[in-house]
Amino acid sequence: MNQPPLNAISHFRHIRRANTQHRVRIMAVLFACLLAGVLLTLMLGQSFTPLTTVLRILGGAEVPGAGFTVRELRLPRAVVSVLVGACFGLGGIAFQTMLRNPLASPDIIGISTGASTGAVFAIVVLSLSGPAVSMVAIAAGLGVALLIYTLSWRQGVTGGRLILIGIGLAAMLQSITAYLLMRAPSWTLQEALRWLTGSVNGVQLDQALPLLIALLLFGGLLLSRHRDLETLRMGDDLAAGLGVRLAVTRVIVVITAVALVAFATAVSGPVAFVAFLSGPIAARLMGRNGSLLMPAALVGALLVLLGDYAGQFLLPARYPVGIVTGVLGAPYLLYLILRDNKTRGSL
Amino acid sequence: MSACSLLAQGLVAGYGERTILYDVNLSVPAGQTTAIVGANACGKSTLLRVLSRLLTPSQGSVLLEGNAIHQLPTRHLAQQLGFLPQSPIAPEGISVLELVSRGRHPHQGLFKRWSSADEVAVADALAATHLSELAERHMDELSGGQRQRVWIAMALAQQTKVLLLDEPTTFLDINHQIDVLDLLTDLNRQRGTTIVMVLHELNLAARYADQLVAMANGKVYAAGPPGEILTEQMVREVFGLESRVIEDPVTGKPMMIPIGRHGGIHTANAPCSQHKKAPCFG
Numbered sequence: 001m002n003q004p005p006l007n008a009i010s011h012f013r014h015i016r017r018a019n020t021q022h023r024v025r026i027m028a029v030l031f032a033c034l035l036a037g038v039l040l041t042l043m044l045g046q047s048f049t050p051l052t053t054v055l056r057i058l059g060g061a062e063v064p065g066a067g068f069t070v071r072e073l074r075l076p077r078a079v080v081s082v083l084v085g086a087c088f089g090l091g092g093i094a095f096q097t098m099l100r101n102p103l104a105s106p107d108i109i110g111i112s113t114g115a116s117t118g119a120v121f122a123i124v125v126l127s128l129s130g131p132a133v134s135m136v137a138i139a140a141g142l143g144v145a146l147l148i149y150t151l152s153w154r155q156g157v158t159g160g161r162l163i164l165i166g167i168g169l170a171a172m173l174q175s176i177t178a179y180l181l182m183r184a185p186s187w188t189l190q191e192a193l194r195w196l197t198g199s200v201n202g203v204q205l206d207q208a209l210p211l212l213i214a215l216l217l218f219g220g221l222l223l224s225r226h227r228d229l230e231t232l233r234m235g236d237d238l239a240a241g242l243g244v245r246l247a248v249t250r251v252i253v254v255i256t257a258v259a260l261v262a263f264a265t266a267v268s269g270p271v272a273f274v275a276f277l278s279g280p281i282a283a284r285l286m287g288r289n290g291s292l293l294m295p296a297a298l299v300g301a302l303l304v305l306l307g308d309y310a311g312q313f314l315l316p317a318r319y320p321v322g323i324v325t326g327v328l329g330a331p332y333l334l335y336l337i338l339r340d341n342k343t344r345g346s347l
Numbered sequence: 348m349s350a351c352s353l354l355a356q357g358l359v360a361g362y363g364e365r366t367i368l369y370d371v372n373l374s375v376p377a378g379q380t381t382a383i384v385g386a387n388a389c390g391k392s393t394l395l396r397v398l399s400r401l402l403t404p405s406q407g408s409v410l411l412e413g414n415a416i417h418q419l420p421t422r423h424l425a426q427q428l429g430f431l432p433q434s435p436i437a438p439e440g441i442s443v444l445e446l447v448s449r450g451r452h453p454h455q456g457l458f459k460r461w462s463s464a465d466e467v468a469v470a471d472a473l474a475a476t477h478l479s480e481l482a483e484r485h486m487d488e489l490s491g492g493q494r495q496r497v498w499i500a501m502a503l504a505q506q507t508k509v510l511l512l513d514e515p516t517t518f519l520d521i522n523h524q525i526d527v528l529d530l531l532t533d534l535n536r537q538r539g540t541t542i543v544m545v546l547h548e549l550n551l552a553a554r555y556a557d558q559l560v561a562m563a564n565g566k567v568y569a570a571g572p573p574g575e576i577l578t579e580q581m582v583r584e585v586f587g588l589e590s591r592v593i594e595d596p597v598t599g600k601p602m603m604i605p606i607g608r609h610g611g612i613h614t615a616n617a618p619c620s621q622h623k624k625a626p627c628f629g
Contacts, residue, residue: 008470008473008474008479009463009466009467009470011482012444012466012469012470012473012482013466015444015482015483016444016461016466019445100436100438227452227455230449231449231452233436233438234435234436234437234438234446234449235432235434235435235436237396237401237430237432237435238430238431238432238435238436240400240401240421240430241399241401241425241428241429241430241431241432242425242449242450242452242453242505243421243422243424243425243426243452243453244421244452245421283440287440288438288439288440288441289440289441289442289445290445
């Protein structure tokens with residue numbers, strides 16, 4: 001067949017380069033926003049701490065009063081918010097992409113709820129703490145994923161059935177969590193809210209390390225499959241024809257995404273709708289020519305960081321972050337359900 | 348007869364308890380176009396799924412140039428054998444260029460960057476399908492016929508020797524059906540790509556295929572050149588339809604005209620006699 005003209009090749013190369021630059025630019029802006037957001041939440045709170053003081057405190061200097069506020073109260077909150085948000089964002093977009101449906105997010109289909117139930121069970125019934133809680137949360141998350149898959153299996157799994165079964169399971173698990181919380185009457189309302197809607201109240205900096213390791217390990221593994229994941233968007237058959245090993249890819253994506261969500265949930269509880277919202281917001285910002293994993297992680301981090309700040313200081317009363325993100329996410333959920341009734345939306 | 352490209356031997360396959368293919372034997376000649384036809388639920392799509400390794404047969408094997416495809420590494424197979432399902436999903440908001448570029452997936456490794464060979468393959472595929480001008484458009488903005496050309500361009504960018512297509516003309520207007528089949532014939536003639544496709548429309552299959560494979564009840568009823576395969580008897584036994592088969596005045600290939608319950612007048616008048624060049628087959 002006739003050779004493509006050279007100018008066509010260079011034209012396509014140009015388009016591709018422009019697209020990459022566009023993507024990099026938006027991710028850089030997101031990253032800058034995140035950095036600015038972290039610094040702002042370190043500076044602003046009940047009291048104002050100037051940026052120079054914040055930087056000196058971060059550098060290790062002792063500043064009476066402000067030192068405690070920044071290092072012990074604000075910093076752990078900011079760091080944990082960013083890590084939790086990134087984990088949720090990655091876990092969410094991985095599921096949404098693999099199942100080709102924005103409703104298939106782990107917080108809608110009960111995986112975060114399952115992890116949360118697992119964490120509460122570990123704390124209340126098994127009296128565990130620390131990494132052991134994360135382990136139980138992950139086991140519960142994986143168990144729920146497996147259960148959804150088994151229940152929706154009928155000569156193959158279709159997205160719609162899987163989502164409905166997931167929503168049903170989420171409701172059941174939520175009531176189990178509530179029941180477990182009621183059995184432990186010494187718990188405060190704040191703690192109960194953490195496990196029901198998600199909160200980063202009272203987190204410690206040492207909780208950030210396992211989160212960071214999980215993010216690097218599972219997030220890295222997920223990122224290494226980004227091309228397979230993108231190919232899956234064109235349907236399983238076509239992806240298989242293009243050389244994607246379906247079973248292997250699915251197992252890796254499910255395990256990494258569940259682990260990310262479960263690690264985050266074990267610290268903050270199931271922060272409502274962050275996993276669900278991050279991917280679609282990232283898609284709106286970036287366009288859909290390329291992987292959304294990194295951008296969704298950045299959006300997730302921003303959502304939790306700013307949602308928590310808003311819940312603490314911008315609203316008339318103090319709300320945990322899950323309430324704020326819940327308010328943001330619910331209208332989008334309604335919109336999707338209404339739109340899905342008209343067209344088959346994919347993401 | 349040219350060398351054999353794909354060879355299916357004693358295939359038995361199905362879904363779960365339900366067996367759909369019973370002892371299917373088929374050889375696909377290299378560099379030719381093979382069309383699989385048959386009534387609904389005769390197993391033609393299932394056969395294509397086994398040939399493309401989407402479905403593992405419970406018995407028998409498929410050889411691609413002598414190698415059993417169910418034992419080849421996935422990526423390796425995808426470099427040699429392309430498959431276009433009946434209704435592929437165009438991800439929302441994806442551009443034509445990006446979609447066609449996905450065809451390079453089997454040629455890319457975990458750490459391998461987009462190469463100039465990839466770029467040339469994509470540009471070539473877009474030029475061959477007359478889509479270069481539409482490269483930046485989104486899939487949602489294209490017509491059904493254009494979209495089908497994009498999918499074929501994607502399969503072209505994959506640069507496989509064999510291309511399997513499941514009903515590439517469904518849901519298209521007749522002009523776009525011809526357009527797509529002409530395009531596939533171009534690929535076959537100019538690049539020597541071996542093409543195997545399931546087609547619904549019997550006359551188009553007879554017109555465009557070098558080899559026609561008629562399937563019935565999970566078996567190959569007959570396979571060979573359309574002139575030998577498309578007969579009134581075959582149409583009766585495979586489709587359960589009374590018909591006349593005449594010579595297509597445009598291509599000289601056989602053409603089937605269904606009789607149906609309201610075709611009595613014309614059968615009585617023996618339409619064949621009106622065309623001197625067109626003796627009745629069978």
